[in-house]
Amino acid sequence: MAYGLxxxxxxxxxxxxxxxxxxxxxxxxxxxGVVFRLYAPLAEDVSVIGxxxxxxxxxSKMNKIDEAGLYELFIPGVNEYQSYKFHFxxxxxxxVDKIDPFAFFSELRPQSCSRTFDIEGFPWDxxxxxxxxxxxxxxxxxxxxxxxxxxxxxxxxxxxSYEEMADSLIPYLKEMGYTHIELLPIVQHPxxxxxxYQATGFYSADSRYGNPKQLMSFVNRMHQExxxxxxxxxxxxxxxxxxxxxxxxxxxxxxxxxxxxxxxSWGSRQFDLGKDPVRSFLISAMNYFATYFHxxxxxxxxxxxxxxxxxxxxxxxxxxxxxxxxxMNSLLHNRHSSLMxxxxxxxxxxxxxxxxxxxxxxxxxxxxLGWMNDTLKYYxxxxxxxxxxxxxLTFSMAYFYNENFLLPLSHDxxxxxxxxxxxxxxxxxxxxxxxxxxxxxxxxxHPGKKLSFMGxxxxxxxxxxxxxxxxxxxxxxxxxxxxxxxxxxxxxxxRHEKTMYLDEYNPSSFSWTMVDxxxxxxxxxxxxxxxxxxxxxxxxTPVFYEEYDVGVEEKSVYEEIxxxxxxxxxxxxxxxxxxxxxxxxxxxxRPYHIKIKLGSFAAMIFKKKKKSRK
Numbered sequence: 310m311a312y313g314l315x316x317x318x319x320x321x322x323x324x325x326x327x328x329x330x331x332x333x334x335x336x337x338x339x340x341x342g343v344v345f346r347l348y349a350p351l352a353e354d355v356s357v358i359g360x361x362x363x364x365x366x367x368x369s370k371m372n373k374i375d376e377a378g379l380y381e382l383f384i385p386g387v388n389e390y391q392s393y394k395f396h397f398x399x400x401x402x403x404x405v406d407k408i409d410p411f412a413f414f415s416e417l418r419p420q421s422c423s424r425t426f427d428i429e430g431f432p433w434d435x436x437x438x439x440x441x442x443x444x445x446x447x448x449x450x451x452x453x454x455x456x457x458x459x460x461x462x463x464x465x466x467x468x469x470s471y472e473e474m475a476d477s478l479i480p481y482l483k484e485m486g487y488t489h490i491e492l493l494p495i496v497q498h499p500x501x502x503x504x505x506y507q508a509t510g511f512y513s514a515d516s517r518y519g520n521p522k523q524l525m526s527f528v529n530r531m532h533q534e535x536x537x538x539x540x541x542x543x544x545x546x547x548x549x550x551x552x553x554x555x556x557x558x559x560x561x562x563x564x565x566x567x568x569x570x571x572x573x574s575w576g577s578r579q580f581d582l583g584k585d586p587v588r589s590f591l592i593s594a595m596n597y598f599a600t601y602f603h604x605x606x607x608x609x610x611x612x613x614x615x616x617x618x619x620x621x622x623x624x625x626x627x628x629x630x631x632x633x634x635x636x637m638n639s640l641l642h643n644r645h646s647s648l649m650x651x652x653x654x655x656x657x658x659x660x661x662x663x664x665x666x667x668x669x670x671x672x673x674x675x676x677x678l679g680w681m682n683d684t685l686k687y688y689x690x691x692x693x694x695x696x697x698x699x700x701x702l703t704f705s706m707a708y709f710y711n712e713n714f715l716l717p718l719s720h721d722x723x724x725x726x727x728x729x730x731x732x733x734x735x736x737x738x739x740x741x742x743x744x745x746x747x748x749x750x751x752x753x754x755h756p757g758k759k760l761s762f763m764g765x766x767x768x769x770x771x772x773x774x775x776x777x778x779x780x781x782x783x784x785x786x787x788x789x790x791x792x793x794x795x796x797x798x799x800x801x802x803x804r805h806e807k808t809m810y811l812d813e814y815n816p817s818s819f820s821w822t823m824v825d826x827x828x829x830x831x832x833x834x835x836x837x838x839x840x841x842x843x844x845x846x847x848x849x850t851p852v853f854y855e856e857y858d859v860g861v862e863e864k865s866v867y868e869e870i871x872x873x874x875x876x877x878x879x880x881x882x883x884x885x886x887x888x889x890x891x892x893x894x895x896x897x898x899r900p901y902h903i904k905i906k907l908g909s910f911a912a913m914i915f916k917k918k919k920k921s922r923k
Contacts, residue, residue, distance in 0.1 A: 583629025860899025
């Protein structure tokens with residue numbers, strides 16, 4: 310591979326470092342083997358040790374081929390799946406054994422060696438999907454966030470493989486109507502409880518579920534069923550295990566040199582995103598998964614900790630990390646024009662999804678964590694007190710058009726004693742279900758792409774636990790089964806009604822028709838696209854109204870296409886079965902109104918009928 314890649318790597322502009330560094334199968338002088346390359350500037354007396362040389366530290370000494378710290382060695386006869394590490398004297402004079410930072414495969418924990426693997430030659434069969442793929446700005450995007458290890462749990466002591474998970478997930482995702490699956494990090498990590506966010510191998514597909522080509526097969530099969538695959542990636546920090554990136558060559562090669570910035574708030578080591586080789590290392594890792602695994606989107610974790618040191622805006626902007634972010638989005642979008650870059654960002658930093666040429670960071674989407682926090686707090690309130698927090702349901706639209714927002718109900722909200730989604734709802738057992746149905750209907754009615762963590766769609770009362778399977782047995786109970794059916798129907802309506810996703814980041818496509826009714830806690834808004842109109846109505850209290858006036862913009866006929874209170878979903882069946890004709894006048898200074906039956910805690914969608922052509 311081109312030697313110039315290494316200098317691009319040192320300058321922070323390399324996105325193909327995996328093609329040169331690490332290990333690669335080659336044939337030299339008719340002999341098959343593996344070439345190993347290591348970047349470790351302060352290392353001396355470097356060897357490759359592995360089961361191919363009986364872990365003999367003297368058998369495979371590496372050659373220093375560049376004074377910048379590049380070592381290389383070709384070893385004939387090395388096969389796939391052989392374990393290895395690099396053995397060298399570090400800057401402190403101590404001999405250490407370290408993993409290959411660019412390894413494509415690794416041993417299953419608690420073992421820690423890198424493993425040889427030929428990454429080339431997977432027979433992809435997703436040409437038509439990849440050829441029409443885009444960033445979904447004008448398409449529905451309902452994302453099912455998933456932790457592979459606990460969707461089904463284990464088969465005895467064994468994790469289900471990527472292929473076995475595809476066998477289960479594909480029919481389920483299709484049944485439920487999701488457009489994408491988002492996987493919690495699928496890179497190598499030693500501690501199950503970190504869920505992949507504290508990694509050791511940033512190029513190494515998680516060996517819990519199989520080898521890299523099994524992960525490729527997972528993505529390939531998803532694409533054949535028209536399901537997109539997004540992966541989480543954590544470029545802020547890495548696991549502090551001594552055999553991995555920590556003090557790699559005896560110096561802070563990957564982390565901050567400043568000890569005060571070296572340790573993250575999670576207790577892990579923080580990448581110094583101002584160092585050019587670190588930038589190349591991380592951007593290349595993302596490009597590796599986009600290139601070799603056909604990943605459709607990358608959700609970048611903890612962007613607020615990139616923008617500000619430790620996510621604390623009082624410490625000022627981290628300019629080096631900002632430059633990394635802009636370079637990352639620029640280089641990846643230039644290489645993969647249809648790759649989605651998604652920011653998980655809790656800060657109020659402006660321009661996260663603005664184009665680089667307009668001074669933005671260049672992401673395509675940003676998680677709306679403000680919407681999530683306000684919404685969940687509002688739904689947890691006793692209805693008596695909701696009128697005092699009325700603005701929590703209206704505030705999101707005041708800033709929504711500042712960014713391209715994605716509405717998340719993610720894994721972070723159902724762990725660490727926060728309670729499951731349904732347990733956050735106020736009220737009795739039946740009221741919790743009614744409110745949860747209302748909440749999901751509100752998420753789908755609100756502009757912005759949708760994301761929900763696995764288990765939310767079955768109304769699990771248990772907090773998520775990565776050690777065990779989702780509680781699928783709850784579907785034996787009618788309210789859980791009805792709620793799951795409602796989530797499916799909302800996905801199908803969302804995908805069918807273009808008004809719910811076309812032009813959703815345009816302010817002219819949305820208007821409130823009932824926004825100030827704090828005393829009754831009823832909300833209504835209209836979403837429009839060309840000549841199509843949808844009216845969304847939400848009753849946030851248990852009060853039932855046999856007749857209720859809701860304003861509309863045009864004198865027309867409106868049909869109810871969704872009602873969360875239907876009996877099939879577990880409700881009281883207080884729905885509007887007949888078309889409703891708008892009349893002139895009415896409350897709240899709207900030009901026209903319709904009289905609807907408004908069930909307790911009900912969420913409804915009405916569609917304006919088009920005028921028939923003579």
